[in-house]
Amino acid sequence: MNDDVLIVGGGFGGLLVGAILANHGIKVKLFEKKPIVGGRANSIEYKKGYIVDYGIHAIRFSKKGVIPKTFKKLLKQKLKIVDYGEGKLFMNNSWHDLPLSISAIQGTKLLSDEEKEQLTKILAGALTTKIDDDILNLSIKDWIKDKNLSDNTINLVKIITNLLCVSYNEIDKLSTGEFLDGIKKAISAGKGSSYPIGGWKFIIDELVKFINKNGEIKLKSKVDSIIIENNKVKGIVAEDKEIKSDTVVLALSINQVLSLIDRSLLSDDFMNKAKNVVSTCGISIDFGLQKKVSDIDGLICTDNPFTMSCFTSNLDPSIAPDGEQLYTILQPTSHKTINKKEKTSKMIEDIYAMLEKMFPGFNEQIKWKRPIVMPLVDGSTVYTSCHRNKRPSVKSSIDGLYFSGDSYNGVGIGGDIAHASAKLCAETILKDKNIT
Numbered sequence: 001m002n003d004d005v006l007i008v009g010g011g012f013g014g015l016l017v018g019a020i021l022a023n024h025g026i027k028v029k030l031f032e033k034k035p036i037v038g039g040r041a042n043s044i045e046y047k048k049g050y051i052v053d054y055g056i057h058a059i060r061f062s063k064k065g066v067i068p069k070t071f072k073k074l075l076k077q078k079l080k081i082v083d084y085g086e087g088k089l090f091m092n093n094s095w096h097d098l099p100l101s102i103s104a105i106q107g108t109k110l111l112s113d114e115e116k117e118q119l120t121k122i123l124a125g126a127l128t129t130k131i132d133d134d135i136l137n138l139s140i141k142d143w144i145k146d147k148n149l150s151d152n153t154i155n156l157v158k159i160i161t162n163l164l165c166v167s168y169n170e171i172d173k174l175s176t177g178e179f180l181d182g183i184k185k186a187i188s189a190g191k192g193s194s195y196p197i198g199g200w201k202f203i204i205d206e207l208v209k210f211i212n213k214n215g216e217i218k219l220k221s222k223v224d225s226i227i228i229e230n231n232k233v234k235g236i237v238a239e240d241k242e243i244k245s246d247t248v249v250l251a252l253s254i255n256q257v258l259s260l261i262d263r264s265l266l267s268d269d270f271m272n273k274a275k276n277v278v279s280t281c282g283i284s285i286d287f288g289l290q291k292k293v294s295d296i297d298g299l300i301c302t303d304n305p306f307t308m309s310c311f312t313s314n315l316d317p318s319i320a321p322d323g324e325q326l327y328t329i330l331q332p333t334s335h336k337t338i339n340k341k342e343k344t345s346k347m348i349e350d351i352y353a354m355l356e357k358m359f360p361g362f363n364e365q366i367k368w369k370r371p372i373v374m375p376l377v378d379g380s381t382v383y384t385s386c387h388r389n390k391r392p393s394v395k396s397s398i399d400g401l402y403f404s405g406d407s408y409n410g411v412g413i414g415g416d417i418a419h420a421s422a423k424l425c426a427e428t429i430l431k432d433k434n435i436t
Contacts, residue, residue, distance in 0.1 A: 004026075004027045004028065004029050004215070004245050004247075005018075005021055005026055005027070005028050005029070005245065005247045005248075005249060005429065006029050006030075006031070006235065006236055006243060006245045006247070006248045006249070007028060007029070007030040007031065007248075007249045007251055007404075008030075008031050008223045008226075008236065008248065008249065008250050008251060008252060008260070009031075009032065009039075009250065009251030009252045009256075009404075009405070010030055010031070010032030010034070010036075010037035010038070010039065010217065010219075010251075011037075011038065011039025011040065011041065011251060011405065011418075012038065012039055012040070012041035012415075012418050012419070012422065013039075013251040013404035013405035013406065013418045013421060013422045013425075014030055014032070014037075014039075014249065014251030014404060014405075014422075015030070015037060015038070015204065015207040015208065015211065015251075016070070016207060016404075016419065016422035016423065016426070017249050017251060017402075017404045017422045017425050017426045017429075018207070018210075018211040018215065018217075018249075019075060019206075019207040019210035019211055020070070020074045020075065020210075020422075020423070020426035020427075020430075021426055021429060021430070022210050022211050022213060022214040022215050023074065023075050023076070023210050023213075023214070024074075024430055025214065025435070026214070026215075026429075026433070026435070027214055027215050028211055028214065028215030028216075029215055029216055029218065029243070029245075030211060030215065030216070030217045030218065031218050031221045031222075031236070031238055032217065032218070032219050032220075032221065033220065033221065033222040033223070034219070034220070035219050035220055036219070037204065037208060037217060037219070038200075038201075038204040040054050040055070040376070040377075041053075041054070041057060041200050041203075041204065041415070041418075042054060042200065042201070042204055043057075043199045043200045043201040043204075044201075046286065046288075046368075046370060047288055047367075047368055048321070049320060049321035049324070050288050050319065050320055050321070050324075050326055051198075051199045051201060051318075051319040051320075051326075052286050052319075052326065052328075052370070053199060053200050053312070053328070054284075054372075055282075055284040055328065055330055055374060055377060056284070056308060056309070056310060056328050056329075056330050057200050057415065058084070058193035058194065058195060058299070058310075059081055059193060059194040059195065059196060060182075060185070060186075060192075060193055060412075060413075060414070060415075060416050061185050061186060061188075061189035061191065061192070061193070062081065062083055062189050062190075062191035062192075062193065062194040063081070063189070063191075063194070064185070064188065064189040064191075065189070065194070065419075066412065066416055066419040066420050066423060067079065067196075067203065068081060068194075070419070070423050071206075074423070074426070075210060077206070079196060080196065080197040080198075081194040081195060081196050081197065082195055082197060082315050082316060083191050083193075083194045084191075084192060084193045084194065084195065084297065084299055084310070084315065085296070085297035085298035085314075086098070086104070086298045087100055087104075087192065087298040087299045087300070087301065088296055088298055088299075088300045088301070089110075089159065089300075089301050090300065090301070090302045090303075090358050091110070091302065091303045091304075093357060096108060096110055098159075098163075098298070098299070098301055099111070099119065099156060099160075100160065100163075100186070100192060101123075101187075102120055102123065102124070105119050105120050105123070106120075110152070110156065111152060111153065111156070112150075112152075114150075115150050115152055115153045118147070118149050118150070118153045119153055119156060119157070122144075122147075122157065123183055123187065125180075126180040126181075126183035126184045126187065127184055127187060129177075129180050129184070131177045131180065131181050132177070133389060135176050135177035135180065136175050136176075136177035136178065136384070136387045136388070136389060137175070137177075137384050137387075138176045138177070138384065139171065139172055139173060139174060139175070139176065139384050140157070140161060140171040140172075140174050140175075140176050140179055141171045142176075143176040144157060144171075155303065157171070158171060158303075158306075159301055159303055159306065160183075161179055162301075162306045162308075162332065163299070163308055164179060164182045164183070164186075164413060164414075165178070165179065165182075165381070165382055165413055165414065166280050166282075166308075166330075166332055166377060166378055166381075166413075166414045167306075167332055167381065168282075168305075168306055168331075168332040168333055168334065169306065170381075170383075173381075173383045173384065173385075174381070174382060174383060174384070175382050175383060175384045175387040177387060178382035178387050178388070178413055179382070179413075181411070181413075182413050192299070193299065195312065195315045195316060196316075197316055197318070198316065198318065198319075199312075199316065199319050218238075221238055221239065222238065222239065223236050223237070223238045223260065224236075224237045224238060224239075224240070224260075225237045225260055225261075226248060226250070226260050226261050226401070227242065227244075228261070228265055228398055228401070231265075231397075231398055231399060232246070232398065232399040232400055233245070233246060233247065233248045233398055233399065233400035233401045234246070235248070236248060245400075246399075246400045247400050247429065247433075248400060248401055249402045249403070249404055249425060249429070250401070250402070250403050250404070251403075251404040251405050251422070252403075252405060253376075253407055254274045254277055254392070254407045257403065258274075266396070266397070266398070267396075267397040269392075269397070270392045270393075270396065270397065273390055273391055273392045273393075274392055274407075276385050276386040276390050276391065277379070277380045277386050277391055277392075277407050278335075278380065278381050278383060278385070278386055279335075279375075279376050279377070279378060279379050279381070279407075280332060280376075280377040280378045280380075280381050280414070281332070281333060281334070281335055281338045281374055281375050281376060281377055282330050282331055282332040282333050282338070282374050282377050283333065283338075283344060283347050283348060283351070283371065283372070283373060283374065284329070284330045284331075284371070284372045284374055284377075285328070285329050285348065285351060285369060285370065285371045285372070286326070286327070286328045286369065286370040286372075287326070287327045287328070287329075287366055287367075287368070287369050287370075288320070288324065288325075288326060288366070288367040288368040288369070289324060289325040289326070289327060289362075289365045289366060289367060290324055290365050290366075290367040291323065291324070291325070291365050292323070292324075292325045293325060293327075293359045293361065293362055293365055294311055294314075294325075294359055295314065296311055296314065297311065297314040297315055298310075300358075302354065302358070305331055305347075305350070306331070306332065307329050307330065307331045307351070307354075308329070308330050309327065309328060309329035309330065310327070310328055311325055311326070311327050312326045312327070312328060313325050313326040313327075324367065325365075329351060329355070330377070331347060331351060332377070333347065335375070338373060338374070338375050339375070344373050348371050378406050378414045378415055378417065378418075379406030379407040379417065379418065380406055380407050382413050388409055388410070388411050388412075389409070391407060391408055391409045391417075392407065392408055392409065393408065393409050394408050394409060394410070394421055394424050394428055395425075395428050395432075402425050402428065402429060403421075403425065404418075404421055404422045404425040404426075405418050405421055405422070406418035406421065407421075408421040408424075408425075409421065409424070410422070410423065410424050410425075
């Protein structure tokens with residue numbers, strides 16, 4: 001039996017698992033059906049001088065986020081990152097500081113003194129709340145219903161929730177536990193988000209280097225099936241060839257997993273939890289601007305509709321040509337809406353009109369734009385029905401089979417689920433193989 005660990009899928013979940021294992025002396029073979037790796041985390045030179053991500057990609061919680069900590073602890077490398085500046089909120093046709101910290105809440109003109117006290121208690125309470133099944137199963141709507149919050153405070157809770165959970169006013173579905181845990185981590189970190197110098201392409205390239213030191217990446221290599229005998233993994237079939245191994249990682253979405261493995265071989269627990277997982281979706285638009293239209297270097301939100309955006313080149317000028325600017329905006333929405341072309345087309349046109357109100361003269365400075373309808377932004381929301389304990393485990397009931405990606409039980413919100421699941425998957429494999 002080949003001792004190599006075979007990884008199917010070259011998105012971020014597969015690359016991070018592969019890099020960690022390779023750095024611990026395990027030979028890795030990664031199979032990616034596309035000609036490039038990175039998946040939804042990849043960034044490309046979309047236009048000359050513009051390094052563009054697929055949507056908005058931030059490193060949550062700065063140096064205390066999953067990616068910087070994993071690079072430092074498991075890969076022995078310090079990432080170069082830059083912290084976002086103060087967040088801004090465009091509401092009722094005027095600009096405000098985004099009240100994400102205690103000091104920002106106290107200084108905002110959006111709230112009365114009583115409302116400031118209400119929102120401060122919510123954020124401060126996150127530090128002492130125990131994250132257990134009871135709080136994970138409680139919706140935010142049910143959590144706040146007895147707190148006697150004003151409509152104004154509730155609206156700001158919705159905005160903060162939308163930003164943290166990549167959502168669109170779904171407090172009736174979202175998990176209070178996941179929301180409070182995100183706030184707790186942000187307060188502990190002292191920072192909300194950061195961005196990698198050189199863009200996410202730098203991180204992807206570094207992970208590829210780690211893998212190539214003790215393994216290989218096979219591009220344009222489609223895996224047809226997983227070989228399983230007597231509830232043990234035996235390898236994969238790729239391009240009509242059997243490749244033997246007693247350890248296989250499927251860094252794939254649940255639907256992709258089900259296309260490779262007979263459902264009858266998977267446990268009832270996996271199948272039941274797989275049904276719970278609901279992805280996030282939305283409209284993303286990238287803009288190349290021929291002149292600088294704003295100095296804002298923090299995350300920008302609007303409330304109606306909710307959007308989140310960033311002038312990424314204000315954080316890292318190297319990702320746009322000199323004197324020009326890169327801006328990305330995301331509007332989360334529902335699966336019902338994302339599949340209707342007339343609705344998504346109107347959403348895009350409405351965003352253009354809104355940007356002109358936010359930044360007068362914006363549309364005159366557009367050099368190019370890239371609107372993307374995204375049926376999949378993140379692999380899982382953090383609803384009460386699919387929080388961390390209700391998503392499938394990274395370790396299968398089939399001996400030697402593991403999973404990685406943003407549909408599994410890594411602890412986090414949004415893209416952090418993929419990062420945390422990959423780290424958990426790699427650590428589980430190392431433990432099972434008695435490697436420290």
